[in-house]
C-alpha cells in the first residue's frame with residue numbers, strides 16, 4: 221500500500237506487472253555479477269507487490285499492487301499458470317487500473333478480517349495456521365504510522381524529514397483509512413520523495429522542505445483553478461500523446477494562437493499566479509520541483525545545478541514541464557508536491573516532457589515555418605521558438621514533421 225519506487229531503474233513507465241516481469245527477465249538472463257545482486261533486489265520487490273508471490277498453488281493471476289502518490293496502481297499480466305488443471309484458463313488480457321487508496325485498502329482489509337475469523341479448519345495444523353494468520357493480522361493492525369511511511373521514502377529520508385519538520389516546526393499531516401494501517405493521503409513532504417532511490421543529501425532535503433513550507437497555506441488564482449484537472453489515465457493512450465493533447469487544450473484555454481511560435485512561459489506563469497524560484501541544490505539529479513493545490517499556493521523551483529537548466533531554453537522547458545505537473549498531476553487530496561528527476565514515475569515524466577514540447581512549440585506553428593531541413597535552419601527555428609536544438613529535433617520527429625533520415629542528419633551523426 222505504500223511502496224512506490226522500484227528497486228531498479230525504470231525508464232519504461234509501464235505498470236508494475238509489466239515493468240517487474242521485464243526487469244526480472246533481464247536480470248536473470250545476464251551473467252554480469254552486478255545483475256545478480258539486481259536480480260535479488262528485483263525479486264524482493266516482486267515478493268512485496270505480487271499476489272502470485274504469496275500463492276503456493278500458483279494458480280492466481282499475476283496481479284501487482286503499487287502505490288502511486290495517493291493512488292494504488294493494480295496491474296496484471298495474462299501469464300497462464302504452469303501447472304493448471306485441465307480447462308483452467310486466465311481470460312483477462314494484461315492491463316492496469318489506478319484507484320484511490322481507500323477503495324483498495326478497505327476491501328482487502330475486510331477480506332483478511334473475514335478470512336481469518338471465519339476460516340473452517342479440518343485439522344489441528346489448519347487451526348494453528350489460522351491462529352497464526354489471525355495474530356499476524358492483529359499485529360498488522362497495530363503497525364505504527366512511521367513504519368508505513370518508511371515504505372514510501374526509505375529510512376534515511378524519513379529521518380531527515382523528521383529533523384527538518386522539527387527544525388521548522390512543521391506539522392506532519394496524513395490521513396489513515398479509518399483504523400486500517402494504510403495512509404490515504406500522504407504528508408506533502410513525504411509525497412515529494414515518493415519514488416526516490418538515489419542518494420540525496422540532508423541540505424537538499426532541507427531546501428526542498430523549506431520550499432514546500434514557504435508556499436504553505438496559500439490559495440491559487442481562479443484562472444489556474446479553472447484549467448486544472450485530473451485527467452483520466454487512458455490505458456490505450458501513450459503518455460506523449462496525452463501530453464500533446466493536454467498542451468493543445470491549455471494553449472487554447474489561455475488564448476495562445478495555434479500558429480504562434482514563441483510562448484512567453486515566464487509571463488504565463490506570472491499571470492497564473494505561479495511563483496518561480498531558482499535554487500542551487502547540491503544534487504544535479506533534480507531538475508525542478510512543483511508545489512500546488514489544496515493548502516498551497518502554486519510554485520516552481522528550478523534547480524540551477526541541473527544540466528537541463530544550464531541555458532535559457534532548457535530552463536523554459538523545465539518551467540513548462542513543471543506547469544504540466546501543477547495542472548494535471550494532483551492527488552485525490554487535490555495537491556501536488558512533485559520532484560522531477562530520474563526516479564519520478566516515468567509515465568508522469570514522459571507526459572510532462574511531451575506537454576512541455578508541444579506547449580512551447582505547437583505542431584501548427586512549426587509546420588508553418590519549416591522550410592527546408594538543415595542544421596542551420598533548424599538551429600534558427602529553435603532560437604525563434606526558444607527551445608533547445610536537440611529538444612526541437614526530437615520534437616519534430618515525434619510529431620512526424622521530419623523522418624528518421626532527417627533526424628539522423630540533424631543530430632550530426
Ligand SMILES: [Zn+2]
Pocket residue numbers: 541545559560561564568569572
Ligand atoms: Zn517531472
